[in-house]
Amino acid sequence: MSFRSYKRLIYYLIAFLAIFLFLVFNLLEFELRSEEGEIETLSDAFWYSIVTLTTVGYGDMVPTSTGGRAIGYILIFLSLGVYGLLIGQISTIMANIKEHKKLGMYGTNFEDHIVVIGWTHFGKTVIDQLIKAGRKVAIVTRNRDNIDLLKELYQNKNLFVLYSDYENFELLEKVNIQKSNTVFINLEDDTEKLVYILNLKKEYSGLNFIVTLENSNLKQTFISAGVTHAISRNEIASRLLASYMFEPDVALYSEEILAYPTNDxxxxxxxxxxxxxxxxxxxxxxxxxxxxxxxxxxxxxxxxxxxxxxxxxxxxxxxxxxxxxxxxxxxxxxxxxxxxxxxxxxxxxxx
Incomplete structure (x- = not known):
């Protein structure tokens, strides 16, 4: 629920309380003027009004004056609106809490975890291995549609997803980035990755960064910018491919030990x-x-x-x-x- 919605709800509650108190005091005044009045104290007036408003209706006391009965009618009709308002607001609050939790707005207490900035098909293969290895992973995505996909793919307590614009560095507090082990910058373009890392380092110091590069010539540039590991995807693939050409058994063995084992x-x-x-x-x-x-x-x-x-x-x-x-x-x-x-x-x- 937004701040404006909370503010509007508070105004409604204040208005309702004012109307309720007005009715209670007038009810007491009408009943005190009636010779047969059963409502003789302010406590009685509050009791009758609350019992009527909540539709409990004990019937232990009823207004006898014309004015008192008119207020009774008003309270009965108000009860319908009050229940509708309460049920509607509670449903809205619960839906917002559920939605905010789904989007990661309540944060995580992960420590020594991997933070992944960006979601791509390549990133999925990396995260698959991390999850299999039992590592805790926090993913930041700016695509709302990715949330449901990630929740479905990784029904795992070691995964946390945050929906956020990448440039909103303050919101990265939600993924506990300062206590992370490594930050994997999984953006599409090498230049975008470099600019992002430089800007992120201004907000958070001491982070360990790892990136994959499309252009292997930029490796030293990223290292100079403070990246812990800069890996060229093409370089790894070409080495493995060359190994398959003249020592295929070694290549198969190398490929196996690069992946997390799933059996003995x-x-x-x-x-x-x-x-x-x-x-x-x-x-x-x-x-x-x-x-x-x-x-x-x-x-x-x-x-x-x-x-x-x-x-x-x-x-x-x-x-x-x-x-x-x-x-x-x-x-x-x-x-x-x-x-x-x-x-x-x-x-x-x-x-």
Whole structure:
């Protein structure tokens, strides 16, 4: 309900209250003049008026004067209008609450989630993988028709949808953008993406941005603008296509591990952070490699170490390379072993 509608409702209530009080006091005055009057106090007048107005009609007291009965008639007819007004307003309020909730106007308490600005067919393939991986996703769309489609596609508690104009940065508070893990800018044009990121950074600092580019030559421009990851869709597709031409088995394997596994026959590469109490913390790489394979049926592919804000990937470190707290182990696993690794590492996958 809009502010104007609330204001109008308040005016109606004030007007009704004024009319009601006018009738109650006049009813009492008429009845006090009647010798047979049963309504003798202001409390009696209020009781009779409320009982009549609500159509309860106990009949324990009735007006006997001509003026009192006239007011009784007015109260009876008013009761019809009051019920109609109340039912109509309550229905309107409930419908507005439902609509506002559907449009995301009440916000979300998601944290460490993925915010997706824009909805496209390509974005759908990305969101499909995120939802399968159990990640929380907040989608911002400016197309009203997308709301019903998204609700139908993803009947999932990990999805939140906000209907908003992209340039309304204040409304992005509804998706809890400042506590998000990553913001995926999923707009159509590369230039539009760059301008949007620069404007968004003025409102919210410290966000991690990721974009896909149509023009791979703009990658360095986006990195310089503060984007964490700028990926060329054509570049990825061309590499995979070339791999299919001369090493098709490797290409098939690469395609499989890029997607989230849906059963224990499919494998995926995942990264898990090493906490202080992790059993592999402080151990040498080669020892961890063999223990993971023996105990969990997981293949350790390498690790990433974060030093002074810079991430360094060690794809095949020396055998005596020691694992530290805060390192990310990159491992190949299926769904069954993933559940086991979660228990061992005592946390979810990812950054």
């Amino acid at each position: 026959e499919e494998y995926d590469m995942k990264q898990f952070k090493v906490l202080e109490k992790n059993p592999y913390n402080g151990q040498e790489y080669n020892k961890v490699f063999f223990e993971l394979k023996k105990n969990e049926n997981v293949i350790l592919m390498g690790l990433v170490r974060v030093e002074e804000g810079k991430r360094t990937a060690y794809k095949n470190p020396a055998d005596n390379f020691k694992i530290r707290t805060g390192d990310y182990l990159i491992m190949l696993m299926n769904q069954k072993t993933q559940r086991s690794i979660k228990r061992v590492f005592n946390l979810e996958e990812g950054v």
